[in-house]
Amino acid sequence: MIALAIILAAAAFVFAGFAVWPVARKQPRWLAPSILAGLVGVAGVTYLAGGQPQAPGVPYQHAAAERMAANPDDLEPVAQVERLRDMLREDDTNAVVWAQLGRMLARSERELEAINAFQRSLRLELNARTLSDLGQTFMNLNDGRVTDEARAAFEEARRIDPDLPEPDFFLGLQAFQSGDVETAETIWLDLIERLNDQGPYRILISEQVFQLLSQPQVNTEAVEAAAASEDFDPRQRIADMVQRLETRVASGDAGFADHLRLIRVREMLGDDEGGMATLQAARDRFAEREGAMTILDLLAAALQADEGQSE
């Protein structure tokens, strides 16, 4: 601030002094000093009309250096993104940073930029995690659909690192979304069996798989057509569905997903006993399938906890 004041004063006097020099030693004596004072005064007032002498300049390099020195976790997400970009400005051949940047961007819903960052990272170094994140970003961009690009990314990720859980999960989801529930079921159950039961993923993925597989299979157009007709009765439709599932489970044709659906709909209808019975039936039927048993165990635990609460 003091330095600034000195510079400004010096500039003012040099410039204004040069301008009034022709009358500096002329009569009347007051003329030159008063013009000088007038100039400096007008300039000063004009400056102060909007000047902020106390505000320091913030060249980008300084701002970036400060960010670099800071603990990333203390920074806002936007600042973290800038911090990663700064690192890449220094060295854009660091695949890890590109991938980190991609993740930060994906989290703040800037998918296109995220995809670009992931692709930059992958061009430098193929990495299963990054491929999987790329695939998931493609999905986010497409309202959750596993598009061909996403699928290619997941397949490549699985090829590089078969132990990574996400690619398998999403490849299963891809089969599921295209209507191939059986393939989806196989992929997912294999995945759950492969996962270490100490890790966090097994439970997480089992829950997800249960949610997806137990979704009622609905023909949307038929429902809409039915809803439009006059004697539409939703209760009747649900009862019909339960009926169909029961017949199939009893006949032994039902797959794992059908069992899950029946359990879920019975629980929803408040038929706890029926639900437990179906659960038991499923346990008997899929005893040799470890993945299926994992899901059923979790389900049983959840149901019991639910009952404990409601009592």
Place this chain on the structure above:
Amino acid sequence: MRARSQRLIMVAVAAVVLAMATGLALIALRDAIVLFYSPSEVVAAHPGIGERIRIGGLVEDGSVERPADGGADFTVTDGAATIRVVYAGSLPDLFREGQGVVVEGAFIASGEFEASTVLAKHDETYMPPEVAQALRESGVWQGEGEQ
């Protein structure tokens, strides 16, 4: 030549040029004026088929269709009314769903608006003044300023 008559000639020539310019301007203006409407004004005023007008508003989200052989169709809205626009040309790069747009063209027999030009600018701080005004009148836009 005398200065007087010389001056007279100059004034006469100037008057002729001025008259021609005024006449031409007025005739040309009649055909070249294009009125600006917001979608609700279009609904109220019913411009005739073939009459060249401009419509400004926001591109409705999810309304853009791109036919397989080129061109684009979309809906312009001001929150109160919507107009379906068909356009055979190439959409400008700044065209976005949910952003301001001004289309110039005329209604065709099918009731759609056939645009001959589509102007778009999607800058958060910028909105074509006419569009901003129309949207403000319909109460959609609460923005403060544009520059």
Place this chain on the structure above:
Amino acid sequence: MIAEIGRFLVALAFALSALQLLAGWRAASAGSTPAMQIAARSAYTALAAAVIAFGLLIILFLQSDFSVAYVAGHSHVDKPLFYKIAAAWGGHEGSMLLWCVMLVAIGAALARFALKQDEQLKNRAVSIQGGLQLLFLGFLAFASNPFDRLLDVPLQGAGLNPILQDPALAIHPPTLYIGYVGLSAAFSLAVAGLIEGRGGRAIATALRPWSLFAWTALTGGIALGAWWAYYELGWGGWWFWDPVENASFMPWLIAAALIHSAIATEKSGNFAGWTAFLAIMAFSLSTMGAFLVRSGVLTSVHAFALDPERGLWILGIMTILAGGGLTLFALRSGKLGNGDGFALTSREAFIGVNNLLLAAVAGTVLFGTLYPLIMSAFGVSGISVGAAYFNATATPFLAALLIFLPFAPFLPWKKDGFNRRLALRSALWILPGVLAGLWAFLIDASPVAIAAAAFAGWTLAGVVTDLWHHRVLQGAAACFSLTGRILAHAGVVAMALGAVADSTGRPETVRALAEGEQIGIPGFTLTLDGVRRADGRNYLADEARIVVENGRVSELLPQRRFYTAADTTTREVAIQSGFGGDLYVALGEPRARDDGEIAYEVRVSFNPMVWLLGLGALLIVLGGLSASIGRALNGRRAGMMP
């Protein structure tokens, strides 16, 4: 700190301009030598302060100091170095600073070079220029300061718009501004002359070189802008008659009239009042062009309401310039003198016709441009005036200009000059005129365009005979002047022919093409061979390979780019230039067909003989420069001009 020094230097230049105004006035009124020295020194120091301030602004851009609002709004750390610098004048505040730098430079140049033989007039002009500086620096300092700060410093700048990152667009505003601001010298000299009661001849002599130089720069600036619009916007057009373009075209027309009428006034004192009037109007229209357009007022008066402070400043400056200038003109034009008079077929008469026609075009363009504003003042908002209006009004007058152009160089000043020799000579121009008209007829031009082409052919022949007839002129100065005239007139012919070719319409097709599919316009068949990714450093891109067949086979590679950080899509058009014209291909959005095939929108147009327009602009600029050199040499010999 740099920003604060910059702000202070702007304030200092503002204060020094006030001193320049006062001291210059006193020097002119009292003939005081110290006052004159102070006025000159004020102008020099104001120039130094403004130039340093502009340099500091560029440094702030190089540093990417986003605590400065203007830098944060118009730059980004990833912007290429050249465009960081160009961004210093890319936005409103920065371009205002550049405007002021140039205005102050003109002030210093007037003080240093102008009118060594008439110091009183010069001091008055320096004083008036100081007043202009005061107005614009005041606007800069109080209402558009590029050194305004942000207390909440953004992490990153917002100015990464790739469309604006273009060399033509980077140098277009400075060139245009040299033109706009150069006309301020003519304004100050004319106003000073009116105040001093000088004769028209003295005023015309004083302002001619400045006007010529400014008009040349204006031509270059407009041409660069049109060129940018042509290849960067991807629409294939180069002139759209939109308010921004009209705003630069009007001062150009008026300045063109001015440089011709000033010659007549200088030679024989004729048109003295008209010349002074044009000088006042030219800079007033420049100011309107640069400010009203930027403020968005021309499309809607509401822009005033949205930014009242700036609006009031602009309105105030406009009122002072045009209102003050014209009032002064009304009061004092009697002193300009009547001139020597001239005969009906003298050179003056033809220059008079030239001026009337140019003014008529400027008037109709002004009316069409302001019409929406006028109507919205009457409560009828939302009117726009289409290109049809401007084509219909401007074209006949511009074409008529060409009829009279070739005669003038053969006519004597004041006296009647239309004799048998000239009649015979002009008979020779008929054949090229007919040929050019025939050419226009064969390319399906409209009747007006055919007439324009015929006149252009006629004029071209006239320009060639002018060169032939006057080739024996003695002396370097005369040579440069003649060359300037020939080049500029030939440039006008080239532009006219280019506009005629353009008016026949550009064949254009837009279609979505899948790989292997074809699109055709007359004379060309284009096949989409394939689309590949061609990502660059900061963008993702699709690049189409399009095979062109027109007897020969060639390929074009238009791109469609997505700049991720700026979230902006641009198209890089591919242009194949030839004598007949440009084949212009732009790649649009992809779309999926029902069978899953991806089709890319391809826009193809053929722009006939665009090169004529570029050539025309180049010739006019070269002509203007050559005439300026001739003028300078002439002045040096006579010991009056720089």
